[in-house]
Amino acid sequence: MRPRNVILSFIIGVVFALGLGLAGMTIPQKIVGFLDFGGHWDPTLLFVMGGATVVYAIAFRLIRRRERPLFADVLAVPTRRDIDARLIAGASLFGIGWGMGGFCPGPGLVGSVGLGSQTLLFVAGMTGGVVLYRIWDRAVNRVGARATSATASNG
Amino acid sequence: MTHTDAIYGLAGGAMIGLAAAAMLLGNGRIAGVSGIFGNALRNDGERMSRLAFVLGLLAGGGILAILWPARMPHVAVAPLEMILFAGILVGFGTQLGSGCTSGHGVCGVARLSPRSLIATGTFMATGAITVALMHAFGVSA
Numbered sequence: 051m052r053p054r055n056v057i058l059s060f061i062i063g064v065v066f067a068l069g070l071g072l073a074g075m076t077i078p079q080k081i082v083g084f085l086d087f088g089g090h091w092d093p094t095l096l097f098v099m100g101g102a103t104v105v106y107a108i109a110f111r112l113i114r115r116r117e118r119p120l121f122a123d124v125l126a127v128p129t130r131r132d133i134d135a136r137l138i139a140g141a142s143l144f145g146i147g148w149g150m151g152g153f154c155p156g157p158g159l160v161g162s163v164g165l166g167s168q169t170l171l172f173v174a175g176m177t178g179g180v181v182l183y184r185i186w187d188r189a190v191n192r193v194g195a196r197a198t199s200a201t202a203s204n205g
Numbered sequence: 206m207t208h209t210d211a212i213y214g215l216a217g218g219a220m221i222g223l224a225a226a227a228m229l230l231g232n233g234r235i236a237g238v239s240g241i242f243g244n245a246l247r248n249d250g251e252r253m254s255r256l257a258f259v260l261g262l263l264a265g266g267g268i269l270a271i272l273w274p275a276r277m278p279h280v281a282v283a284p285l286e287m288i289l290f291a292g293i294l295v296g297f298g299t300q301l302g303s304g305c306t307s308g309h310g311v312c313g314v315a316r317l318s319p320r321s322l323i324a325t326g327t328f329m330a331t332g333a334i335t336v337a338l339m340h341a342f343g344v345s346a
Contacts, residue, residue, distance in 0.1 A: 058231045059254040063261020064268070066224040066236065066307075071269040071276040073217025074210060078282045083206075085329070085336040092206045094214045099310060101218025102225070107315035109226030119233035126233050127316070128303075133323050140302020141309070144239075145328030147294030149335030152282040154306040155299060156238040156262065158292070161278040163266030168281040172292040179296020180243045187300075 054121050067160045073098040076161050078152025078168075085149050225312055228258075237308020238262070239299030281346040283339065302328075 074080045074094055083092030119125055148154050153161070153172050161169040225236035232254060245255045270277050281288055299305045302324055304313065309328075313321020339345075 055232050055251075055254045056257045058227065060257040060261040060264070062224045062228050062231075062236065063258040063263075064265040065220055065227075065261075066238075066258075067262045067265020068268065069217045069220030069224060071217070071265070071273060072220065073214045074276065075217070076266075076269065076276055076278055078278055079280070082282050082336055085332045086340065087333050088337055089340065092210075094206050094210045097211050097214030098218035098221070099306075099314070101215040102222035102311040103218075103315045105219045105222025106225050106311055109222070110229065110315055113226065113230050116230075119229065120231050122231070122233035124233055125229065126235070127229075128235065128313075128318065128320075131319050133320060137302050137320055137324055138327055140298045140300070141324040141327035142302075142331045143294050143298030144302055144305060145298075145331030146335045147291040147298060148306075148328060149332035150283055150294070150339065151288045151291030153278075153288075153291065153295070154238075155242055155295060156305075156307055157278070158295070159238070159242065159259065159262045160266035160269065163263050164270050164274075164277040164279075166278060167285060168288045169278055171285055171289040172295075175289040175292020175294075176242075176296035177292075179293040179298070180300055181296075182293065183243075183297045183300035186297075 052121065058121065066156065069102075070157055070160055073101075076157045078157075081148065081152040081154075081157075221307070221311060222315075225307070235308055235312050237304050237312060239295075239305040240303070240308055243296075243300050283344055283346055285346075287344070298328075 070076050075098055080092060080094055083090065084095035086092070114125070116125070151172055153169070155176060158169055158172045158176060162173045228234050228236040241255045241258050245259055246252065283291070295305070304321065304324060309321040309324040314325055
């Protein structure tokens with residue numbers, strides 16, 4: 051990791067945050083309005099995701115042709131295609147939290163700069179959720195490893 | 206939603222798409238906020254880059270707070286204890302499901318990744334059910 055990667059990441063973070071703000075995605079009422087299909091539906095999020103997805107899809111097709119990125123050795127694009135229980139359960143839990151508070155990780159972090167109690171609590175909770183996941187994941191892996199070695203010795 | 210909301214939405218979305226594209230073109234990485242945040246402190250060669258991205262998000266928030274304070278979150282949609290719980294769900298869920306609205310919803314959907322398409326449909330569905338239930342039970346801040 052060279053300084054130019056770090057500087058680029060910082061600039062990307064700033065542009066990303068300003069894009070979220072311009073789009074209005076930093077306002078939790080806009081998120082809940084989008085998810086409120088039975089009420090007074092607000093489709094703004096669809097325009098945001100549409101704009102972002104179209105731009106990224108075109109860029110992705112062009113960038114993928116390159117042998118390597120400008121400032122790194124490899125294009126690290128996820129290759130997994132399997133739909134597993136973790137994906138479904140994780141996305142489900144994330145969606146519940148998203149609808150409950152009106153924040154996903156990006157807008158939560160961007161909004162926390164205002165030092166309002168709701169975004170500070172959200173980011174604190176999100177950090178706690180990441181830590182909980184790490185503890186849970188480690189415990190599950192340990193049990194799984196024990197089960198595997200038990201099966202191996204029994205077999 | 207007004208016409209202005211739609212245009213600002215498209216323009217802001219395009220900025221997000223460009224930022225994510227720059228991450229791929231420059232660093233060869235997916236711009237997924239939950240993945241970068243969740244691994245921010247992981248001790249590998251890219252820790253500084255992840256921290257810089259998170260710091261950039263915060264700096265962008267600072268610019269927004271000064272130039273356009275109305276675009277910062279002010280009124281909560283639920284009681285504060287629920288917002289804290291929502292944060293825990295978002296933190297745990299995005300790590301378990303390997304992504305959020307940016308990694309799955311934008312980058313993954315744009316690549317037509319089956320995992321991201323399923324994840325995006327799932328979190329939108331459970332989000333909509335949650336909002337419907339909150340309204341049904343009269344939950345508000």
